[in-house]
Amino acid sequence: TGTTRPQRLLRAVQERATRGDSESVIAAIDHFCRHQEWAMNVGDEKGFILDSVVSEVSPQTALELGTYCGYSTVRIARLLPPGGHLITLEFNPNYAAVARQVIAWAGLEDMVQVVEGASGDWIPHLREHFGIESFDFVFLDHWKELYLPDIKLLEECGLLRKGTVLLADNVVCPGTPDYLEYVRKSQSYESHYFGSHLEYTRAEDGLEKSVYLG
C-alpha cells in the first residue's frame, strides 16, 4: 500500500503552494513533475499554448475531457471570464478525488464542476444535467482513441456551435492519428497544429486546435 503518485502530487501542492494562488499551484505541480516524479499533466510548455488559446476564446462554457490531477483544469479555470464555467470529466475516481482538492487549493472550485464517469455515457446528458446550450471551448486530454468518437458525439448532441474551439493534447505522443486525419480533412473544421514537446521531456508532441464551422 502507501501513497499513489496523484496523492504525492497533491501533497507537494499542499506543502509548496499558497492556498488561493493558482499560479503557485501550477508552479508546484511543474516542480514536482520535473524534479520528483513525471506525471501526465499537459505541463508548462504545452500549458503556455493552452493558456493563449483559452485567453483568445475567453469561454463562458468550457468542457475538459480528462481531468487527471486537475493541472490543466486550474490552467483553464484561472483564465475564464466572469460567469465562465468549466465542466471536467474524469473516469478514475481516485484521480477525481485528488483533482477536486487541487482545484480547491487553487481557489477555483466555484468555476469548475468535476464529473466522474465515461465521456460516452456523460456527453448525451450534459445539456439536461448542467443546462448547457453548447460549448465555446473543449480540451481533449483523455483516452486518445476516444478523441474522434467523442467529437462526433458532441456534434450529434448539438453541443458544438459555429466557432467552438477544440484543443487536443498528445496528437503526436501518444498520438491520435484517426482524430488528426478527421479534423484536418473535414469541411466542418479549420485546424492548426502547435508543435511542442511531451510534458517535462524533449520528446516531440503538440496540440491541435480545430474550430468547428458547423
Ligand SMILES: O=C(NCCCOCn1ccc2cnccc21)c1cc(-c2ccc(F)cc2)cc(O)c1O
Ligand atoms: O493517457 C493519457 N491521458 C489519458 C488518461 C486516462 O484518461 C481516461 N479518461 C479520462 C476521462 C475520461 C472519460 N471517459 C473515458 C476515459 C477517460 C496521456 C498519456 C501520456 C503519456 C505519454 C507518453 C508516455 F510514455 C506515457 C504516457 C501523456 C499525456 O499527456 C496523456 O494525456
Ligand SMILES: [Mg+2]
Ligand atoms: Mg495529455
